[in-house]
Amino acid sequence: MTHRTLTAALGAVLLLGTSCSSDTSEARPAERPSSSTPGSGGDGHGAVDGAQEVAEPQLHLTTVDVTGRVGMLDLLTEETSAVGTVGEPSAVASDGRYVFATTASGVEVVDSGVWTWNHGDHHHYYRAEPRVLGTVPGRGQATVSTGPLSTAGGTGLFLAGSGEAVLLDNEALADGELRETFRVSTRPHDGLVAPFADGAVVTVPDASGTVTDVELVDADGSPSPGTRTSCADASGTITTSVGLVVGCADGALLWTEDGERPAVERIPYPRGSQAPPATGFDARKGRPTVAALAGTDGFWLLDTRERTWRLHEVDVPLLRVSASDDVEGHVVALDRSGRVRVYAAGTGEQLAVTAPLVAGSVRRPRAAARVELVVDQERAYLSSPEEGVVHEIDYADSARVARRLRTDVAPTFLAETGR
Template sequence: MKSSVTMMTQTTAALAMMAALAACSADEGDAADAEGAEEAEGHGAEATAGEVTGETSEPSDRETSEAGGPTPRLALTYDGGVQVLEGATLDTLSDHSVEGFLRLNPAGDGRHLFLTAGESFRLLDAGTWGEPHGDHHHYYTTEPVLTDITVDGDTPGHVVAHDGVGTLFFDGSGAIHTFDLEDLDAEAELETAEAAVDDAHHGVAVTLGDGSRLETIGEGEERSGARVLDPSGEEIAASEDCPGVHGEAALSNGTLALGCEDGALLYADGEFTTVKAEGSLETADGYARTGNLFPAEDSTVLLGDRNLDPEGEEPMTEIALLDADSGEMTAVDVGAAYNFRSLARGPEGEALVLAEDGLLHAYDESGEQLWELELLDPWEEPEEWQEPRPAITVDGDLAWITDPDQQQIHLVDLAEEEIINSAELDVVPNEIALADGRAPEGAESTEGADDADDSGGHENHDHEDHDHEEHDH
């Protein structure tokens, strides 16, 4: 079986070529738009909101097609709904009307996402997945569908997938719902196991492979740290040395990290340790918040935002690079403001920052600038965190970046440091999230299944680690 790195490189190269060809075809076909509109609608390409709607098939009625490789799909929210785009061509595949402010989180299995709408997490099937079959993989696509499957509760917050288990956290009640990722299915209700923290707060929980659970400690607006409970609910480790604890990141070596107002809190081998923003990294009052952390594969270095103003009035212009192995933290001045939707990791562990100067900045793990790419006009973060602003999400060598002001989306080849495709949107994009369409590590092989299953009639929803939370508020 090919290594995941080799598969990712081949996949992203193929997608980059597809995107470039799609962009060229679009340029050549401008004069024939009217003639080709009917044909495009049939493939979900270049469709307007009037052509692609939430009137999707019943999940069981959808046709499945085998693809030549993984087919990433991007979901994006807007005021009034959520769209699903084809990752390479950026064509709109479906458009679903949903009222209220919406948030997006990958479910962790490479296929599904959770749409936070009102008082529920609602399952969105992006319709792309992969299955291992002996020494190779099969990949499939079908029509995206926003299901009626929900997990309901008071103020849904963070979604985390780890060790094959998904965990949903409800801020308003402190309720925790867990489920096996392989149980995600657009055609079946999702059964969850329920638990709760002692006091409701804006928090997060992570269920580990041995059945133990890490959960944050807090009450109302105050959050102080985290603890770990064994499968029977007995506390086995705890730390309240993490003021304002927020977010979650999982490193490849199994270490879990949480952001604090004075650094970060790490959990590994049954113990908590802290990494403090000390010396030149701390402010006069000791406040130096790292509220969102982003890992990279096979690296011990985490990228974090760095907020030095407890009132939240001054923009963030520095990032934090935290080595969970050595306990060292480095601050890097980007030279321009950014926000919590601006950060991501590149294929070689690069720290990527989409800043208000319109540039995508790339740094190595020591903090040295590698390159920068002009993408957008200069912009300013809106006052309300719910309002649209540029966002970035990454898969291998490829990055998807939104431009709400221009109602555009760009596909960037990070290896070549260039835009390879762009598309006009008929909505103002807000949050984005990706379903990568790959067979997750550890997925059960379908070798030996009957012909119907091997052709795509069988759907395998196994697990993939979800390494970070990309939101803040």
């Protein structure tokens, strides 16, 4: 019996219902709940009509193949199911419940039907029927920015081809409706729209299409007076348990809420650092410390609670990096030979390394761009588009490969849902 199957068996004897279940491993009760940080979203505890509250997280691998077929694999039982079909995808993103596929029509949205609602000091877990919700129309590659809760707040879609910034209403999404809170037209550029409070932070380009600033916009898409902030080459965003992060050429901006008033702080890179800036962030969902590549030969760790950066240089080129931010401070990375490496957040020491798991995929640029590395509380999941498998890795146990999972729908694109 696998660890996850044992967890499921134990969970089956627990009383199910709407009572609050304890999950102290993720708890950070000292942090202020707000509409942009976990622990808020109304009194429904993430409940949705037609959904069942259950005792354990309903973790699944949701995969999309080159033709747009969508399937799911239950990580507790290894049972598979078909969800539906979207257009041929060029990229996929997820918030841990929804899957957002960029296609020729725009962004097609899939509801995996499994999610976790973070109540600050504990969690609630739900499952419902998965379904394809429809398409948000637009042109060009989409940059997707998600918040902490799938049933509250918003999801940002920036469509580079048309320069449109779209904020979706997550409460409507939870009811199966694609409702745009706003759609704002800007000059076409590589931008982002990151949900925050009742609105979002959006990029502001100059006449050449280069991002110079970001600003906070209200729920109707109108700029909030006095909120424009310099952020050259803005790239990469993530919501932590502290607030919203946006990467800039000189560091990061962190938005937080103090009562009714938003505040923004600049977290500059360490003085004298010559390492390349972070252009994307990844971490176990809802944690304060996040990771980012520093070029190919190192990685950054941004602690949003302490407002500090830490740079770790490594002796192998890296393709992916994600922070578990657990008690031991594990950082999980994929190198260019297809090996998974585990580092210590505090020292940068390498703790473990696997054999080459996705060597075939990383040798081919197109496949390498689609390899996903997802980290949750207990495991990391590494997709291999060329080999058609997903590796489950126990990163805290010497990077042991716990399972090789085969999905009915090829893992050309992968998301872990139920988080």
